[in-house]
Amino acid sequence: MAHDERAATARRAAAAGAAVAAELFRDDLAVERKDGKTDLVTRADREAEAAVLDAIAESFPEEPVVAEETASGAAVPEEGPAWIVDPIDGTNNFVRGIPVWATAVAAVVDGEAVGAAVVLPALDDTYVADGEGARLNGEPLGVSPRTDPDTQSVAPTFWWGLDRRAEYGAAATEIVERFGDLVRFRSAQATLAMVAAGSLDATFTNRETNAWDTVAGAFLVRQAGGRVTDLDGDRWRHDSRGLVASSGHNHDAAVAAARAVDDHRSE
CATH class of the missing domain: 3.30.540.10 (Fructose-1,6-Bisphosphatase, subunit A, domain 1)
Known part of the structure; x- marks a missing residue:
């Protein structure tokens, strides 16, 4: 069909x-x-x-x-x-x-x-x-046209548990040092949708993700002209560890941020 x-x-x-x-x-x-x-x-x-x-x-x-x-x-x-x-x-x-x-x-x-x-x-x-x-x-809709990282807004997504707060702190640091601002919405699908709409420039996590939290939003980003990869910069799949979704502008910087967070991984 x-x-x-x-x-x-x-x-x-x-x-x-x-x-x-x-x-x-x-x-x-x-x-x-x-x-x-x-x-x-x-x-x-x-x-x-x-x-x-x-x-x-x-x-x-x-x-x-x-x-x-x-x-x-x-x-x-x-x-x-x-x-x-x-x-x-x-x-x-x-x-x-x-x-x-x-x-x-x-x-x-x-x-x-x-x-x-x-x-x-x-x-x-x-x-x-x-x-x-x-x-x-x-x-x-389409992804953000912003190319200057100092004007870009990036969201960490998914929640690092109480035993993994060092990663959350690292994510905040990586974002504020590499990009213009940090925001967090506490809904992965909503966050991915905002990347697709150009309201956000990127979102990332180094965590394992569930398909129900990611697949719909990741498809939105791709169909809106954005890019979705894993921590190695390879094409993201539902069974990848980590997720980096962006407009495509400065995507490598978002991947680098996610990889730096992973250096603090505690499990």
């Missing part, structure tokens, strides 16, 4: 999940911890994910899904189609009433994205990417 139908399904599914989550945003939800003090989950995560899975099943009922809350142990298959789902990326923001969180869905074939949607309902923003490019709220 054509990839454009997969991309359209990704958008519909992300919108369905985002609508459910938005109804519960700033509601009095019970919060559970999955693994550590900052790894949270709520009823909204589970109900939003169910809505996403239902929407995918309407068009592609037999295809495998890698989803954060219900299939987090599953791996992205190297052959054939699959779906990658994060119902609420940025749950810590969600539970504290901060509007930067996203529902993300990616369609992949043979391990490579062919369509994706990242919906930030509290901001009324819908990012989509397909074979034709990337769009924000229906309008074409």
